Amino acid sequence: MSAPIAHGGGITAAAAAFGGRPEDWLDLSTGINPCPVALPDIPARVWHRLPDRHLVDAARRAARDYYGSGEILPLPVPGTQSVIQLLPRLMAGSSVAAMTDSRVAVVSPTYGEYTRAFAAAGFAVDAVGDIAAIGEEHRLAVVVNPNNPDGRAWPAKMLIALHDRMKSQNGLLVVDEAFGDADPALSLAARAEELSNLVIFRSFGKFFGLAGLRLGFAIAEGDILDRFEEWLGPWSVSGPALSLADSLLRQDVSAIRRRIDERSSGLHGVLTGAGLRIAGGTTLFTVVADSRASDIYTHLCRHHILVRKFDYARDWLRFGLAPDPAADRRLGEALQRFER
Incomplete structure (x- = not known):
């Protein structure tokens, strides 16, 4: 049986390793819209x-x-x-x-x-x-x-x-x-x-x-x-x-797209402001390339922020969208504290 693949998510394991309650972590390790739509009534x-x-x-x-x-x-x-x-x-x-x-x-x-x-x-x-x-x-x-x-x-x-x-x-x-x-x-x-x-x-x-x-x-x-x-x-x-x-699926989704675009712009501003090089991504996530990726990952975990690292590209980190400007600031402040 092959070893399981490490995907995004895993806040429970990250909190066990670096402390804090899972609900207090900022999970940026997935490519999921962080602003879920309002749920319609279900009979x-x-x-x-x-x-x-x-x-x-x-x-x-x-x-x-x-x-x-x-x-x-x-x-x-x-x-x-x-x-x-x-x-x-x-x-x-x-x-x-x-x-x-x-x-x-x-x-x-x-x-x-x-x-x-x-x-x-x-x-x-x-x-x-x-x-x-x-x-x-x-x-x-x-x-x-x-x-x-x-x-x-x-x-x-x-x-x-x-x-x-x-x-x-x-x-x-x-x-x-x-x-x-x-x-x-x-x-x-x-x-x-x-x-x-x-x-x-x-x-x-x-x-x-x-x-x-x-x-x-x-x-x-x-x-x-x-x-x-x-x-x-x-x-x-x-x-x-x-x-x-x-x-x-029958609703107008243009507002969802606009919200995702806003959150993506916020993330890009934080990453470029921290001097990180954007290497790719979609509106739901951004990949940066940096030789210090492993150290940045650990540093962010110590600030209870989880991003995605890759075993096949050790200079990559993938950042998902934060839910609001306050979370953008939290990420930006943590990145500014990283010792270069």
């Missing part, structure tokens, strides 16, 4: 009953309209991590070459669970630096767009060309758009009907600030979604999650 029956089909269908229609996926009704899933785990099973059961002959390309560095899931299932995984390095030997390719953690983005036309190339070699393209809500122009959802060898994953909790809901959506042609639904089993997504999706 009492939704809590009382198992999630019936009408709740699923309503959430799927709302997601179709929100993502612009045409005739495709996106499948609600209990967090996109749940379907990442199913990709090896999808590949093994598809018309692609036998598992022993199949290679997977993951444009890297990126979210580590893709490589982990395929490697654990026995697939050969190639970490490639760009989509141009995806070759004829690959039967599935993963592109996170925009990418986590460096924020690289590929235009839709480039990914469509990659899809067509993958299809010509009997392969699948998986595009993870977990951070795509803030820049809808990057999304392939509106083209999904005509791209039969494409699977798109969308996160719900990051943009709406409701990561604890554990909700995402998969967009693909019907047979792939049917298999995902079968493998996930009945009632895989809770009734309250479905009800919230139906309500929130």
Whole structure:
């Protein structure tokens, strides 16, 4: 069994190591909107009953309209991590070459669970630096767009060309758009009907600030979604999650985008004011490159501020958004105390 991947979060462990109560820490280690949306009313029956089909269908229609996926009704899933785990099973059961002959390309560095899931299932995984390095030997390719953690983005036309190339070699393209809500122009959802060898994953909790809901959506042609639904089993997504999706995906989200943009500007001001070099990111997180990254990380932990460090890029730190200007000032003051 492979070792677990260190993700963002982990305030409990950080507080155990550096002191303080978890609730008093400033968690900047994730790429989640720190200003969660106001929750609409959830009818009492939704809590009382198992999630019936009408709740699923309503959430799927709302997601179709929100993502612009045409005739495709996106499948609600209990967090996109749940379907990442199913990709090896999808590949093994598809018309692609036998598992022993199949290679997977993951444009890297990126979210580590893709490589982990395929490697654990026995697939050969190639970490490639760009989509141009995806070759004829690959039967599935993963592109996170925009990418986590460096924020690289590929235009839709480039990914469509990659899809067509993958299809010509009997392969699948998986595009993870977990951070795509803030820049809808990057999304392939509106083209999904005509791209039969494409699977798109969308996160719900990051943009709406409701990561604890554990909700995402998969967009693909019907047979792939049917298999995902079968493998996930009945009632895989809770009734309250479905009800919230139906309500929130139908609302005007422009105010959410403006708030995220404001918080992102605040973070950039703090980081540049502290003399840190911004190396990438999206509106939901920023990556800085600094040879003192490990020392800065420890220094911030001592001030009960958690950011994300990386074992594969030891000069990187990823900063998520702070919830308000007061938290920006708290971060800025801690960075100013760092001994250079």
